[in-house]
Amino acid sequence: QLQLQESGSGLMKPSQTLSLTCAVSGGSINSGGYSWSWIRQPPGKGLEWIGYSYHSGSTYYTPSLKSRVTISVDRSKNQFSLRLSSVTAADTAVYYCAREGDPGWFHPWGQGTLVTVSS
Amino acid sequence: QSVLTQPPSASGTPGQRVTISCSGSSSNIGRSYVYWYQQLPGTAPKLLISRNNQRPSGVPDRFSGSKSGTSASLAISGLRSEDEADYYCAAWDDSLSDVIFGGGTKLTVL
Numbered sequence: 001q002l003q004l005q006e007s008g009s010g011l012m013k014p015s016q017t018l019s020l021t022c023a024v025s026g027g028s029i030n031s032g033g034y035s036w037s038w039i040r041q042p043p044g045k046g047l048e049w050i051g052y053s054y055h056s057g058s059t060y061y062t063p064s065l066k067s068r069v070t071i072s073v074d075r076s077k078n079q080f081s082l083r084l085s086s087v088t089a090a091d092t093a094v095y096y097c098a099r100e101g102d103p104g105w106f107h108p109w110g111q112g113t114l115v116t117v118s119s
Numbered sequence: 120q121s122v123l124t125q126p127p128s129a130s131g132t133p134g135q136r137v138t139i140s141c142s143g144s145s146s147n148i149g150r151s152y153v154y155w156y157q158q159l160p161g162t163a164p165k166l167l168i169s170r171n172n173q174r175p176s177g178v179p180d181r182f183s184g185s186k187s188g189t190s191a192s193l194a195i196s197g198l199r200s201e202d203e204a205d206y207y208c209a210a211w212d213d214s215l216s217d218v219i220f221g222g223g224t225k226l227t228v229l
Contacts, residue, residue: 046121046207046220046221046222046223047156047164047207047209047220047223048220049209049217049218049219049220062217062218063215063216063217096163096164102152102170102211103151103210103211103218104151104152104153104154104209104210104211104218105152105154105166105169105170106154106156106164106166106209107165107166107175108166109163109164109165110163111162111163112163
């Protein structure tokens with residue numbers, strides 16, 4: 001069965017660039033019809049969709065983060081990545097990766113990784 | 120404040136039937152599929168209901184979804200203690216060009 005696992009920077013300082021990777025196992029990131037997404041959840045708050053990339057490299061980002069976000073796919077490593085520039089404390093959250101089908105359909109999810117931005 | 124409105128909390132006793140609402144507009148629920156997610160404490164969200172009312176494989180038939188106009192609902196029958204979790208609705212919003220989530224509903228099993 002398909003499994004996703006996040007890894008990357010946990011504690012960051014303001015203005016730095018957040019970098020996370022999601023390793024995909026039990027299936028190929030080249031699967032047609034799906035995109036590869038990032039979603040975040042600030043501590044004690046709700047979910048916020050960040051964006052996605054297809055294996056082709058085609059991307060879409062939520063408008064509020066578009067200027068700071070890059071999502072990319074590494075087909076050779078069967079993984080995809082998130083970069084978020086100029087982070088602030090407001091970017092402190094658990095970051096999840098997930099496979100996306102229809103807009104709003106996310107399955108499965110990674111276990112999530114906490115990123116804390118603090119000076 | 121979320122574009123999709125959910126009650127912040129809901130509760131019920133074991134065996135009861137509970138419903139959680141998700142209210143939107145013509146730009147989201149009114150024209151898009153609604154999805155529901157269950158987030159158990161300390162874990163990642165899990166897809167519970169797909170395309171308004173379809174249960175993915177492995178989801179008990181105690182869980183059901185419905186949609187009417189610009190609102191959707193999640194119903195849980197035969198409530199169990201393990202159903203205690205946060206529940207989120209999600210949909211695409213044409214006006215925002217964005218996937219949006221409801222603010223979440225914390226379900227307590229008394």
